Structure formats: C-alpha cells, structure tokens
Amino acid sequence: MKSGIQFAITLVGVFLMVTTAAMAQKGQPSVKIKKIGVELQPTPNFEAGGAKSKKIPRQKTWLEVEVEFQVKGGNKAGIVSDLQFRYYVALKGEDGKTRLLTGDVNHVNLLEGEDLFSVIYLSPTTLGTVTGDFRNFQKSSINAVAVEVSYNGRVIDTKSDGPQSRWWEGLSAEQGVLTKGKTPFALLWIDRYADVKESR
Secondary structure, three states: OHHHHHHHHHHHHHHHHHHHHHHHHHHHHHHEEEEEEEEEEOOOOOOOOOOOOOOOOOEEEEEEEEEEEEEEOOOOOOOEEEEEEEEEEEEEEEOOOOEEEEEEEEEEEOOOOOOOOEEEEOOOHHHHHHHHOOOOOOHEEEEEEEEEEEOOOOEEEEEEOOOOOOOOHOOEEEEEEEEEHOOOOOOOHHHHOOEOOOOO
C-alpha cells in the first residue's frame, strides 16, 4: 500500500515537472535575425510653416545600423510583449585602436509572422570624437557590427558581421548608441520600425 502511494506521488511529481517545463517553453519567444544593414545617413532637412528657411552649409553624417528580424512564440494574439536589442559597433579610433560603442533598444508589442525592423544611430559628434574625422566619416572606419537579442535577461539570438563569433566580449565598451527617438530621424519611417519603450 505504501509503495503504491509513493508511486502515485512520483507520477504526480513527474507530471508537474513536465507541465511546468512545457508552460515555460511556451512562454519563451524565439527570434530569427535575418540581416544587419549599415548605412550613412545625412541629417534630415525639415521645413516648418512660418519659419524662414536657412542655408545649411554642410549636412552632417550619421551612422545607421538596421536589423531585420522575425519573432515566434507570442501570446494568444500572436504578440511578443518585449525584447531587448543590444547593439555593438566597433570603430577604428583616431589612434588606430578599436573603440567599441554599445547601447540598448527595448522593443515592445512585436507581431509574429511579420518582417520587423530595429534601428540605432551614432551621431556625427560621436563618430568624429572616436575617429578624429568630423567632416567626412567613411564606412571603412567601421571594423564590425553585432546585435544580441534578449528576453527576460537571456540571450536568444545573436548576429554579427565581425571576424569571429562574439568578438565584442574581449573589448571594453562605452555608451554611444542612440535609439531613433533620440535623433532627428524620430519622425521618419514610423511604421517601418518596431515599437520602442524609451528609457527615461
């Protein structure tokens, strides 16, 4: 009789473990990073009614890094509530050494089954400060770019165009990456990019 009760308790324990694992797995979204694109973007020129237009002697250059991705494993409505994208951009410093800039973008309300986009920028001032070239930043000054995607603090996908996997781990990182909402591009291409929860 005693062994039968112990067997029943064991079965219940196994059932609970399997059920808990299945529920945890169901709540864990997955991400597929399709590609990383790097572009040089001039500062956008806006005009406002009632304001006199002014000549801009030289448009400055921003570095844009865009990630295309898809998600799975959302809730019943097919939505992944939030993901953190951590960007790494390695530039050739003025002294010839590599400088690593990093920053996070927190995306929310991501739709399953759609091509989604994330983007960050490096300002003309940051590019000039790192490379020493405030007038004519070139793509040749970019050593490598990478992105890590995390859910609840756990990395679930990574993509890099660097010389080796996880090349950024051996470098000292500094802040310098900006979300789109903190740049002059904030009002452009709004429907292209996944929603962002801006930090305060």
